[in-house]
Amino acid sequence: MTHIDTKNQTKIADHQATANSSKDVTKTKPLTEQKFYDFYLDEHQNMACRRLHFAGSSFGLLGLAKSVKDRSPKPLLKGIAAGYACAWVGHFFFEKNKPASFKFPLKSFASDFRMYGDVLRGNLSLKDRKYDKARKTY
Template sequence: MSEKKYQSFAEFYPFYLSQHQNGICRALHYLGSAIALYCLSKVFQSGDWSYLLYGLIGGYGCAWIGHFFFEKNKPATFQYPLYSFIADWRMLWDFLTGKLR
């Protein structure tokens, strides 16, 4: 993990991408985000708030498997939880819009 203290999201995002170079790791992040969105939709559909917990477990579980087994690094979320949460959605958006391969 970098010792640098990021003062803005714009500074942090390139570091975040550097920690997600493995394709399987990124794919697991995208899968985790899809699971989280599905669970959020289930909250609205059913009114059952336990789906938020399932979304967190599914989302972070997929991402952490990607880091520990494929990327072989420590998730940035441990040091930068808010920036990492935002960056995960930004990375997904950049992938879906063709800005990332």
């Protein structure tokens, strides 16, 4: 296990322990989602990686739109492949970590589109992290 894997597992364990300490289920779920999203953003601090994720998500959405228009699954599959290729290049070459989707595929997929929306709304920057507004402070 690499140092990065150990660090990621520790972050997730801390997030899960905090979420599980609450007895109220209605409060636990949003807290857990936010904690995972904070972890997800920690894994996407490099601006080139973020830009590649944004481009990849755009390719995926364009593939979805073309699939619906053409009534064919091919554009969607191509969009998904292009999206993951962009994201993985961002992680392996720029961020220098493993994509969270390897261990948490569904949460990562949801967090990627949350990150995409935060960029569109101006809550996350593709220029400099100092402009980020998406994190909640505890």
